[in-house]
Amino acid sequence: MKLSRTEAEDFLYREADLLDRREYDQWLILFTEDGIYWLPMEETDDPLLQSSILYDDTKMREMRVHQIVRKQHYAQLPRSRTVHAVSNVVVSPADQAAEVTVRCVVMVTELREGNYQQIGLGNHRVFAGHCEYRLRREADRLAIAMKKFVLINRDLPIENLSFIL
C-alpha cells in the first residue's frame, strides 16, 4: 500500500479536527470494523493480558462515545475542550503490505469548561505522546486499523481521563 506523507497528514488533521469539534460519532466511522483504539501502559506482545489505560474494540469505542454523547456522564458534564496538535509525521514505506504504519507526535491540551469554582474544572492540562497508526485502504477511503497512543505519563497518576484522546 502506498501513502504519501501529505495524504497521511490530511487524514490525521481531519481526525484531530473531528475530536476537537467533538464529532465523536464521526470519529467512530474512521476505524475499520476490526479497528483498535489503544492507550497502552506497557509495551507488550499481548495487550489483552497486560494493563492498558484502554484497549477498545469497535463495541467498546461505540459504548464510550454513547456514554459521553447521549448519557448523563458526569465526568463529561461539563465537557472537555481540546486542542489536538499533530506533528513529526513519518510514513513507513510498505509497498507490498495491506496496511501502512504512520508515526507522529500528538499534543492534546484539554480543559473542562463550566463553573471553575468547582474543583477540577478550568485547569489546563497537556496530554503528550507518540502515536502509531496502522492505516488501511477500504474501498475509496483510508481507515484506522490501529490507533496506539503512548502517553508520556501513561504510568503516572492521571486525573479523570474522560474524553477521547
Place this chain on the structure above:
Amino acid sequence: MQTIDHIRSFADCVTESDLDFRVDTRIYTDQAIFDQEMLRIFEQTWVYVGHISEIENPGDYKTAQIGQNPVIVSRAEDGDIHVLLNECRHRGNAVCREFHGNVKGFTCPYHGWAYALDGKLKGVTHPQGYPENFAAGIGGLIALRSDVFRGLIFATMRDDGPGLMDHFGDVAKYVDLWADLSPEPEYRLAQPHHYSFQGNWKFQVENGTDGWHARITHASAFETAADFGGPPTSARSTVGCTRGFHHGFGILERAGIRQGLTDDQNDLYRAAIARHHPPERLEPIWTERKIFLFPNMTLFDNLIRVIQPVAADQTIVQSYPLVARGLPDTLNRIRLPELHTRLSTAGMINTDDLEMFTSNQTGMRGSKMRWIVLAHGMNEEQKLGGSERIASDTSEVPQRAIYREWARLMSVDGTP
C-alpha cells in the same frame, strides 16, 4: 505534635445514636487532622503493601507506602518476604528508588551504606571514620512486622498488638472466598493504573462498598451497557447486601455475574472453580463482593485498589488488574479489556466516581455545615454473630464500620 484546638476529641467527629450516624466534615478538609490520621491510623494498624506475585523470585522487590512512610517489600535469597522502611539508617535517604525490580541488595546513593535484601547492614564506605563496630551497632533498615494471607502481604509499624488473622477476624473467610476466584492460587497482578483526584482519600474509601450511589452516579454506564446488549439496569444492584465488621472492614455483595462474559463463558469460569472446590463452596465463591480492608484497600473480583493519601485534599490510587490462574486465557483476555473499560484511569465507571470526589471536596470547603449523614439503612440493620452486621445493598453499613474504627484509632494517642 500539632494541636488541633478547635476539636476537643477526635471521637467527637463521629456521632452515633439509635438511628442516626454523622461524621464531622472537617475530617475531609483539615490538614492537621490528616496529619494525625497518618500517625494514628496508618502507623497503628495493618496496612496492605503488596502481593506475592509481584515478588516471585529471590531479589525481587516492590515499593509501597504505609501512610507517608516509604517501604520496600523484598524477597530474600531464602525465599522469605521482608517489609523494610525505605530509609537509610545514616541520613534517611530512600535507598530504593524504583517501583519494582530485581537486585542483590540496596545501596544508598548518598554515602554508599549497603543493605542486604532482608535489610541487614552489609557495610559502610570509609568505616575508619567510625569507632570499631559503630555502624554495625546502628543496624540495618528497620524491618516491620508482616504477614501474608492468600497472597496479600500486610505490614504494621507496631511491634505489639494482634496478629494479622486476629485483626481480620470475621472478614477473613470472605477474603478467602475472594482469593478462590482465581481457580488456582494465587491471582497474578498486572501493572497498576495510577490515577489521582483533588479530594480526600476517604471519599474513595467509602465509595467501593457504596451500593446506593451506583444507581445514580453510574446510571449512564449501566444504561450504555444495556443499550449494547448487556444486562438491563433493573437487573443490577437489586439483589445483594452490605456487611460491616469490626476494625473498619465492610463488604458490598451481589449475586454473582462476571461482567463482560457471556452465559457460556460464565459457565466455563464456574467449571474451572468447581474443579478445585467442593460443590457447596461454589456459590459462596461465585458471589460478587467488593471487600474493603481498612484503612485503604478494596478487593474487587478482578481488581485490587490501593488508596494512597497525599494531603487532606489530594489522593493517588493504584489500581491493579488481576489475572486469574487456572482460568483459560481466552477468558482472562476478555475480562482484562472489559475491566479497563469500566475501572481504569479512563473507565466509564471510574471517571464518574472521581467526579463525585472532587464535587465532595468542593462542597466541604466551607465550615458552616458541620455534619454529613451516614445513617442509611440503620432501621433495617441486623447484628449477626461476632462483629458482623448486615443490611440491604443500599445501606451505609460498611461506611459506618469505617468511621467506628476511624474514631477508635484516632482516639488512641498513638503518637510516637
